[in-house]
Amino acid sequence: MAKLLETKNLVTNFYTYEGSVKALDNVSISIDHGETFGLVGESGCGKSVTVRSVMRIIQSPGVIEGGEVLYCDDAEHPEQCEDLLIKSEEAMRELRGDRISMIFQEPNAALNPVLTIGEQVAESYMFHRQRSMSRQILADVESGKISFGIFSPLLKWAYRRASENPRAPALRLMSKLPLLKLWGRPMRREAVNRSVGIIERLGISNAAELVTRYPHNLSGGMKQRIVIAIALACNPTLLIADEATSNLDVTIQAQILELLQDLKERRAISSVLLITHDLGVVAETCDRVGVMYAGILCEVADVKTLFNNPVHPYTRALLNSVPRFCVEGELATIEGSVPNLVHPPAGCRFHPRCKAASDICKQEKPKLVDLGNGHSVACHHIDEKIGE
Amino acid sequence: MDKILELKKLKKHYPILGGVMRRPVNSVRALDGIDLDIYRGECLGVVGESGCGKTTTGKAILRLHPPTSGDILYHPGDGGESHNIAKMSYSAMQRTGIRNKLQMVFQDPTTSLNPRMLIKHIIAEPLKEQKRWGARELETKVVELLDLVGLTGDHLMRYPHEFSGGQRQRIAVARAIAASPEFIVLDEPTSALDVSVQAQILNLLHKLRKQLNLTYLFVTHHLLVVKYISTRIAVMYLGKMIELAKTEDLFAGALHPYTHALLSGIPNPDPNLDKPRIVLEGDVPSPLDPPRGCRFHTRCPFAINVCAKEDPPLVDAADGHKVACHRRQETRKLVREKFGTADYC
Numbered sequence: 262m263a264k265l266l267e268t269k270n271l272v273t274n275f276y277t278y279e280g281s282v283k284a285l286d287n288v289s290i291s292i293d294h295g296e297t298f299g300l301v302g303e304s305g306c307g308k309s310v311t312v313r314s315v316m317r318i319i320q321s322p323g324v325i326e327g328g329e330v331l332y333c334d335d336a337e338h339p340e341q342c343e344d345l346l347i348k349s350e351e352a353m354r355e356l357r358g359d360r361i362s363m364i365f366q367e368p369n370a371a372l373n374p375v376l377t378i379g380e381q382v383a384e385s386y387m388f389h390r391q392r393s394m395s396r397q398i399l400a401d402v403e404s405g406k407i408s409f410g411i412f413s414p415l416l417k418w419a420y421r422r423a424s425e426n427p428r429a430p431a432l433r434l435m436s437k438l439p440l441l442k443l444w445g446r447p448m449r450r451e452a453v454n455r456s457v458g459i460i461e462r463l464g465i466s467n468a469a470e471l472v473t474r475y476p477h478n479l480s481g482g483m484k485q486r487i488v489i490a491i492a493l494a495c496n497p498t499l500l501i502a503d504e505a506t507s508n509l510d511v512t513i514q515a516q517i518l519e520l521l522q523d524l525k526e527r528r529a530i531s532s533v534l535l536i537t538h539d540l541g542v543v544a545e546t547c548d549r550v551g552v553m554y555a556g557i558l559c560e561v562a563d564v565k566t567l568f569n570n571p572v573h574p575y576t577r578a579l580l581n582s583v584p585r586f587c588v589e590g591e592l593a594t595i596e597g598s599v600p601n602l603v604h605p606p607a608g609c610r611f612h613p614r615c616k617a618a619s620d621i622c623k624q625e626k627p628k629l630v631d632l633g634n635g636h637s638v639a640c641h642h643i644d645e646k647i648g649e
Numbered sequence: 650m651d652k653i654l655e656l657k658k659l660k661k662h663y664p665i666l667g668g669v670m671r672r673p674v675n676s677v678r679a680l681d682g683i684d685l686d687i688y689r690g691e692c693l694g695v696v697g698e699s700g701c702g703k704t705t706t707g708k709a710i711l712r713l714h715p716p717t718s719g720d721i722l723y724h725p726g727d728g729g730e731s732h733n734i735a736k737m738s739y740s741a742m743q744r745t746g747i748r749n750k751l752q753m754v755f756q757d758p759t760t761s762l763n764p765r766m767l768i769k770h771i772i773a774e775p776l777k778e779q780k781r782w783g784a785r786e787l788e789t790k791v792v793e794l795l796d797l798v799g800l801t802g803d804h805l806m807r808y809p810h811e812f813s814g815g816q817r818q819r820i821a822v823a824r825a826i827a828a829s830p831e832f833i834v835l836d837e838p839t840s841a842l843d844v845s846v847q848a849q850i851l852n853l854l855h856k857l858r859k860q861l862n863l864t865y866l867f868v869t870h871h872l873l874v875v876k877y878i879s880t881r882i883a884v885m886y887l888g889k890m891i892e893l894a895k896t897e898d899l900f901a902g903a904l905h906p907y908t909h910a911l912l913s914g915i916p917n918p919d920p921n922l923d924k925p926r927i928v929l930e931g932d933v934p935s936p937l938d939p940p941r942g943c944r945f946h947t948r949c950p951f952a953i954n955v956c957a958k959e960d961p962p963l964v965d966a967a968d969g970h971k972v973a974c975h976r977r978q979e980t981r982k983l984v985r986e987k988f989g990t991a992d993y994c
Contacts, residue, residue: 303843480932510698510870511914512929518916519928538843541916568920582848583918584873586900587994591855592848592877598813599843 263339264331265532266315266499267291271328273307273314280603284310284323286556286610289629292499297525297533299547299564301540301579305599307556308536312501316363317345317353334360334498359389362492366504368484372476378487379472382456383449385494391427394451395420407447419444460490462529463520482513486520493529501534506542518546540583544568549635552576555600555610558629562636572638572646574615609641617642652724653832653864654687654710659719659735661702661709665937677936679705681888682719684963687832689726692858692865694875694896696911697885698933703868706885707834710734710866711751712742723747726831749779749828756837758817762809768795768820769805775828794823797860798853815846819853826857832864839874851878873915876900884908887944888936890963894970900993902981904972907945909984912993925988943975951976951983 273285285307292298300308313319315330325346333342345353357363365371373381386394399420401407409416422429435441453472460468463486476484485505492500502521506514524530535547543550544564551561552573560573571577581593597614600606606613612622619642627639632647640646661680664673680702687693695703708714710721712734721734732747742748752775755761762771772791776782782790792802798819809817818838825833835854839847855878858865869875875882875896882899884892884907892905903909906927913927929948934940940947946956955975963973974980984991 303845482932510933511872512698512910513932514916515914515926515928519926539916540844540918543916544918544920545916564920568918579845580918582845584848584871584877585919586873586917586922586924587919591852594848594852595845598815598846 263294264333264342265292265294265296266333266534267329267331267342268311268315269329269331271311271314271330272326273310273319273323274326275323277322277603282602283605284556284602285314286605287328288553288556288558290551290558290561292532292534294498295531296549297535297547299535299537299543299550300553301537301543301550302553303538303579303599305555305602306553308538308553309503310556311553312363312503312534312536315345316357316361316501317348317350318357332361332499355389358385358492358497359495360497361499361501362495362497363501363503364485364488364492364505366507368481368488368508369476371488372484374476376475377472378460378474378476378479379453379456382459382472382487382491382494383452385491386452386455387449389495390452390455391448392424394448394455395423395427398447398451399424409447416444416447420448423448456490456494459494460487463490463493463524481509482516485509485513485517489517489520493524496529498531499534500530500532501536503536504538505535507537507539514542518542522546540580552579555605556602557610557639559611559640560636560638561629563634566634566636572632572636572643573611573640574617574642574646575611578614609639617645650688650691652686652722653689653726654685654724655720655722656683656685656687656706656710657720657722659683659685659706659709659721660717661705661714662717675937678888678939679936680709680716681939683890685883685890685893687864687866689831689864690858690862691880692867692878694867694869694879694882695885696869696872696875696882698870700887700933700936701885702888702936703870703885704836707753707836707866707868710832711753711834712737712739713753723751725750749775750831751834752825752828752830752832753834753836754818754821754825754838757841758814758821759809759841761821762817764809766808767805768807768809771809771820772823772827775824779828790827794827797826797857798823799849813846814842815849818842818846818850822850822853822857826861826863829861830863832866834866834868836868837870838867840869840871847874854878871915872911884911887933887939889944889973891945891973892971893963894972898967898970902967902970903991904966904970904977904980905945905974906949906951906980906984909980909991913988922994923990924993925984925990927984927988943973950987951980 269289270287271285275282275284288311302308314325319325330345331342332345333339335341422432435444457468457472506517547564549563550567552559554575560576571580578595595614608624609622609627612618621641627641629637629639630643631637659680660682662676662678665675667674697703709716716735719735722731723734724731769791772794773787776787800819839850867875867879879896881895883890886907892908903912910927910929913925931948934947942958943956943961946952961973961975963971966972966977981991
């Protein structure tokens with residue numbers, strides 16, 4: 262399969278008063294077209310920082326220090342990749358929400374309480390799809406579906422300009438002038454129409470009524486669906502779901518996961534990068550999984566391999582500490598707690614909690630070694646571990 | 650087995666005030682008639698979605714929220730006389746020492762511990778209330794309690810923010826067991842924690858229950874978590890108890906369709922295992938205006954006419970296995986027919 266996204270040796274630090282927090286230490290993941298990739302780990306292990314670095318939305322004390330983020334979504338030229346880290350901020354704004362979009366954890370925080378659902382979903386179209394919407398409106402006017410009345414010459418001129426270049430200086434001036442600024446209204450109406458369409462595609466029946474409501478009128482599951490609708494509005498190639506179901510009830514979580522699965526089967530989204538701390542969600546939805554611990558990637562494998570033959574001691578311990586249906590008796594625990602990343606342990610970052618740690622673990626950082634079939638592990642004792 | 654608590658027709662309605670006079674115009678029926686016996690030494694898991702009344706049950710037992718109606722009978726372990734907590738005055742509760750005997754651990758340890766108090770003072774607070782010990786004795790007692798929950802005397806002079814989430818929850822547990830209670834309400838004690846830490850806390854709670862002969866009411870939304878620690882599980886939906894069974898019985902032979910939906914809704918951390926995938930339609934109805942008849946009938950895949958008319962009573966289906974469903978005899982068959990299998994292991 263062709264690669265869609267690849268991060269190479271991504272390093273992100275946060276400069277705080279206590280010192281620099283080494284949140285990411287050479288993280289390299291790659292996601293193929295049409296794949297669901299899961300990133301799991303405990304809180305503070307750098308899952309969210311990884312995707313935020315990919316989207317370049319790391320906030321102030323955080324700095325992306327090095328590495329590459331290659332994004333290759335051109336279906337015709339799979340080898341042509343662009344490095345997202347060297348793109349201009351302007352170009353990134355064009356890309357976010359259009360070619361890569363993201364679902365955030367807390368739908369209450371992701372939605373604006375003073376705007377209607379319709380306005381929020383339409384915003385995505387208003388930013389990325391002005392050109393195609395203008396063309397659509399012109400076509401509608403030609404075919405007589407909508408009529409501009411006496412303003413026809415002016416509006417037709419405006420939309421012709423907008424279909425060529427929506428950021429044209431004349432249009433921007435018009436948007437600032439009284440009365441003339443109303444030229445955008447038909448476009449806004451078109452954007453809301455498209456939002457109704459995308460909300461209906463998510464299996465919500467009363468979409469036309471829903472777009473006039475405010476977020477507080479909706480339940481948690483419905484809000485999360487709206488957030489997904491915003492993310493899917495411009496048909497992104499990669500959808501990043503950052504703990505998209507963590508705050509929802511089990512039955513609602515099942516609905517949302519089913520929805521994501523369904524959207525993938527209908528090819529509405531190509532690839533999903535799913536971030537979660539719940540290994541159950543990973544087992545049910547992902548094709549491949551990366552396990553992170555304290556800013557490093559410890560193990561990458563496809564789901565079956567990871568759950569049946571985990572190699573890294575942390576993956577094993579994590580899998581043992583998860584409550585399961587068919588296992589009785591006491592839960593296994595991982596002694597100690599996640600290290601403070603201002604002063605991460607030297608060598609392997611897991612060694613203070615690892616039962617199999619030896620001297621080399623305390624001194625040298627293990628490299629990610631490929632074991633074949635896309636299974637790679639960062640541990641000094643791989644050979645012994647496989648034998649077990 | 651002897652009972653420690655008996656809940657009889659327990660109701661808790663939160664009034665909604667409206668109009669100029671702020672009169673009650675409606676009420677949220679958070680608990681609508683719960684009958685439940687809690688036996689000494691057991692861990693009773695209470696499971697359900699948010700808003701189903703599981704936390705309210707716990708808080709009503711402790712009188713943190715005074716119940717609207719119904720009785721809560723408490724039988725002390727030392728053979729003293731039984732009390733009806735629901736009808737007692739607060740001062741009588743304090744005088745008889747019931748406040749000490751019923752304790753609670755809250756969901757989020759970052760908010761349940763006072764950030765301006767030292768650990769020493771946090772844990773000693775319930776002991777100080779009893780006015781039986783001096784400062785030095787208190788300190789040795791606090792160190793004992795810290796040892797019990799896996800912390801050491803070094804942690805005495807620190808503030809809550811210096812601890813990790815798991816350690817904070819240990820401190821909250823230490824505070825709850827400080828007054829040597831008989832019964833503890835654990836309100837989602839692990840939902841704010843990571844999996845590896847969650848396992849530590851669950852094992853600690855299990856150990857303490859055996860060691861101190863405690864009785865737990867373990868409130869959670871996650872059925873797998875409760876499976877490890879509970880002896881019995883009660884499933885709640887919209888202010889009603891719909892199923893009550895021993896843990897093994899519930900996992901091997903769930904009878905209520907909602908329990909099946911909950912069980913199948915848990916993401917399963919085992920890709921080799923096949924289990925039914927029941928995805929319920931819609932959301933939990935508003936407790937302001939719960940549906941008539943069986944409260945679950947609006948989302949139930951097997952609802953029939955009688956479900957919309959009559960509220961099913963909680964009846965014994967098997968030995969100690971209670972369920973409130975009109976079609977309790979055939980649910981397992983129905984689930985098997987519609988979703989392939991009705992087993993989760």
